[in-house]
Amino acid sequence: MKVFGKIEELRKALKELKNEGKSIGLVPTMGALHQGHAALVKQAIETNDYVVCSIFVNPIQFNNEGDLKAYPRTTAQDHALLETLGCQLVFQPDAKEMYPKAPNLSIGFGALEKPMEGAFRSGHFNGVGLVVSKLFNIVAPTNAYFGQKDLQQYQIINNLVETLNFDIKLVCVPIVREKNGLAISSRNQRLNPSELDTASNLYKALQLAGEAFNQNKPIGIIKDEVAEFLCKFPAINLEYLEIVDKNTLESLKELHQINEVAICIAAYIGEVRLIDNIILKK
Ligand code: AMP
Numbered sequence: 001m002k003v004f005g006k007i008e009e010l011r012k013a014l015k016e017l018k019n020e021g022k023s024i025g026l027v028p029t030m031g032a033l034h035q036g037h038a039a040l041v042k043q044a045i046e047t048n049d050y051v052v053c054s055i056f057v058n059p060i061q062f063n064n065e066g067d068l069k070a071y072p073r074t075t076a077q078d079h080a081l082l083e084t085l086g087c088q089l090v091f092q093p094d095a096k097e098m099y100p101k102a103p104n105l106s107i108g109f110g111a112l113e114k115p116m117e118g119a120f121r122s123g124h125f126n127g128v129g130l131v132v133s134k135l136f137n138i139v140a141p142t143n144a145y146f147g148q149k150d151l152q153q154y155q156i157i158n159n160l161v162e163t164l165n166f167d168i169k170l171v172c173v174p175i176v177r178e179k180n181g182l183a184i185s186s187r188n189q190r191l192n193p194s195e196l197d198t199a200s201n202l203y204k205a206l207q208l209a210g211e212a213f214n215q216n217k218p219i220g221i222i223k224d225e226v227a228e229f230l231c232k233f234p235a236i237n238l239e240y241l242e243i244v245d246k247n248t249l250e251s252l253k254e255l256h257q258i259n260e261v262a263i264c265i266a267a268y269i270g271e272v273r274l275i276d277n278i279i280l281k282k
């Protein structure tokens with residue numbers, strides 16, 4: 001496994017592989033790798049000749065300085081996991097390499113970034129859009145892998161690929177969970193054992209909402225039932241529970257025939273902000 005810190009060196013290595021007609025899979029991450037990331041890498045390895053995993057804690061997508069500082073950085077373990085998985089290339093630039101100057105380009109995603117993460121994390125998707133565009137231009141992969149866990153991010157990147165004609169196939173990988181249902185996240189490392197236990201109720205809340213949705217209960221009632229359930233856990237501070245069209249992310253006001261619905265949740269456990277979602281098919 002080769003680790004690259006410099007854009008030009010990675011480009012040179014990839015050029016040789018592409019000249020040999022090899023396909024390249026890209027898995028963008030912020031490190032602190034876990035079994036969720038591993039699922040993306042495994043899938044990438046299955047379908048591509050070579051896989052690049054990028055590790056970059058992108059400062060411009062954080063709207064909270066404390067969150068950026070506290071973001072776990074575990075390079076040695078990350079490399080060990082990637083090596084075990086059989087990933088051949090790691091791209092791990094520093095912030096100067098990615099942003100020699102503060103970027104003045106900004107990207108907006110209209111209605112896609114209005115709800116949920118976009119509403120609560122100002123500037124977040126501009127930062128995501130810029131860094132992913134840069135990674136796509138640097139690596140020019142055949143396929144790129146993203147997690148359903150960040151559903152809104154996936155839809156936004158899908159929009160970016162369509163709008164800017166990136167010649168890249170996107171793959172959305174299902175959420176990997178702990179045994180108790182908690183969606184695996186790098187931020188879980190910041191929770192103590194009792195908080196980890198409490199956090200599993202976010203998935204229970206999603207399941208509860210899903211059952212109510214399948215029983216055709218009105219959206220308002222579903223939200224009330226979830227709020228009532230979460231009240232039992234004072235350590236959980238709910239930010240939003242949204243029931244949206246999985247593709248447009250448009251908030252559903254009432255139940256109507258729609259193919260795929262996503263129920264999305266964001267909540268704080270102490271200082272740590274977690275997100276999760278489930279997708280339901282009608
Ligand atoms: P991050 O390092 O948190 O930016 O995540 C990098 C990629 O891994 C993103 O596309 C995430 O959606 C994906 N990811 C994170 N956690 C999980 C998980 N539990 N299951 C599947 N994919 C995940």
